[in-house]
Amino acid sequence: MSGDADAHRGQGEDVRHNGHRPYGEIYEDPARLRRDGSISDVTKDGVRGERPGRAALVGGHDLTGGRGERGAAGSGGRHRGGRAGRKRRKGEQPMVPEAEFTSYYGRPVLNQPAWKAQNIAGYFFLGGLAGAGSVLAAGAELTGRPVMARALKVSSAASIAGSAAALIHDLGRPGRFVNMLRVFKPTSPMSVGSWLLAAYGPAAGTAGLCAASGRLPRLGRTASVGAALLGPAVAAYTAVLASDTAVPAWHDGYRELPFVFVGSAAAAASGAALLASPLAENGPARTAALAGTALENAAVKTMERRLGLVAEVYREGGGGRWMRAAEALSAAGAAGAALLAGRSRVAAGVSGAALLAASACTRLGVFQAGMASSKDPKYTVVPQRERLRAREREQQQSRAGARHGASDGEEARD
């Protein structure tokens, strides 16, 4: 509001919304004001350098004539490649050459789900813990490990209740939850999952209640066998739930994601078993922890290789942080389970807690990576563009091949 333009230096956008400045200030040289940062960098051609989400511009050509973006007018597009050099992590070669692409003012192509991280990632985590836990519980019961069996039955019942609560809490209209059971639709993983929960939930709940109370042992045994047979489906179907979307980081990893999820579920359930069982009973849990962790990490690595450019969201940003945390925690947990958990009850408990935390981090990482990949148009446009180009190249080659037999020159140029 003061007459001195310099007073606004550094305030950026605030000044733009102030329509009551003295005239003398308005008619100052706009280029100088922009350079000073005392007014927002909005020109008649749009916004420059103000909103990170809108960096990619339309048109597909650098219309600033290589003069950089600041102060350069024209509606042009900026190549993505310029920025990435700075963003790259130290000592790491880029897996994929930096992509050039165009978008509509950097706006995402996809709409982001309104799902909350704690609800949906929590649902994935608790569903996995419950499903794999039921299998471990049945195994423990059948092989004479009663403490472990009882603990896991109770934890599975509690987890599946929590998981259903998270799911219902995330609905836009929680009161209409029962509409999930209006139809059975195999094309909708959420419908399949709802019915699966409708079958598994009561089984796991009964098993848990019978184990905790010690009553109706025969019913409890039947329920725990039922829960053990349905449990793996509960742990695995959530991967299809995520993959059956247009979100690049989820859909393109649909082959590996179920293995990531069941590996993570096995590690989590083994963690719970290590926490709750005496040393005399935790042998299978230690082996399962190792196997689950190995499967999860191998599947993550395979998935990242397949994803190419999109794998960035599993390595950088929020998704990358959670995935790295998961990797560290699961390594620590698995090592503890293998080396120490057989000798020390405390070490077993700590390893178990680390494994549980690792599984939760994996689910959060996958969730955040998916959200990041749907927010940035790059991950939608670039792979689709590449797919189109590959298809065109294929068509050209088959046409050229039909005409000239072998045309080595063209292929070499490609």
Added chain:
Amino acid sequence: MTDSLTGGGSTGGSLVGRNLLAGAEDDPAGDAGHTGHPPRVGFFTDTSVCIGCKACEVACKEWNAIPEDGLDLTGMSYDNSQGLGASTWRHVAFIEQSKPLGHAHADVDHSGTDVLALAAEIPTGSAAAQPHAAGAPDAPGPPEADGRTELRWLMSSDVCKHCTHAACLDVCPTGSLFRTEFGTVVVQEDICNGCGYCVPACPYGVIEQRPHDGRAFKCTMCYDRLGAGQEPACAKACPTDSIQFGPLDELRERAEARVTQLREAGVSDARLYGHDPDDGVGGDGAFFLLLDDPEVYGLPPDPVVTTRDLPDMWRHAGAAALALLGGLAAVFAAHGRSTATTRRFRR
């Protein structure tokens, strides 16, 4: 759909010879169970004649009683609505580019032309104005020093594509989304429980949950108006017929003729988008004539309905579930029965 799911091929998506999840499909309404239904209808949006008036946005809001969802000065040319969403069912995109449009000479230098002098030369009264040689530039002048004189302004009214294979409909767990007798895709708001699964499923970013309401909303192609034999509000309001409504077959023919006409006129950029029944979503019920790459307009260049891969996803998940069950069983088998005595002995 239920019993045929198991036999799906992962790439072609043909389910026991029927393209229920992906691929070309002649009669989506019939496959959804409608009999004796009217022909499939759709929109052909010819962006080459769009003038960016936003009459479609306004007509849509008014007819469907969609709440206000922000009047923003976005800095994105004249775009105030930013993209499709729960409360924006028509969205006009504005793109400013330094490119000529067809044979149009946008870079003609008019700095030497005195329009007032030209106007004075025009005879007044009933005599017809003669075309004046000085008024018609004979050659394109040189571009100005900063090279920014060529400008074309692309405008395009985006809308729900009413896909032949609609991912939102396929993944909806409540059956709230359904296929109408016109072959369009509509949300039943009294059934939607706001699970939000349709939102990330849509490859075009169309459907969205409305904040504070929770349910998902999108274009209905004015289902109520269609039932009364009227065209949708946006098409009715469009002053340039950029939005054309009609039976899809007819629109596809008309679009082919239009794109040929434009190419002959020198608009080599003109192309159709979403018209091909063999594309990733089986062709759109609402398709477009664009003047640049789809991604320039915020459209995905090669959208694929996510459920095309669903049979393969279930197979992988099944394998993973069996691996979990088998793996844990093997672990217990390897460790054998636990007896307190052996344990104590080992300790």
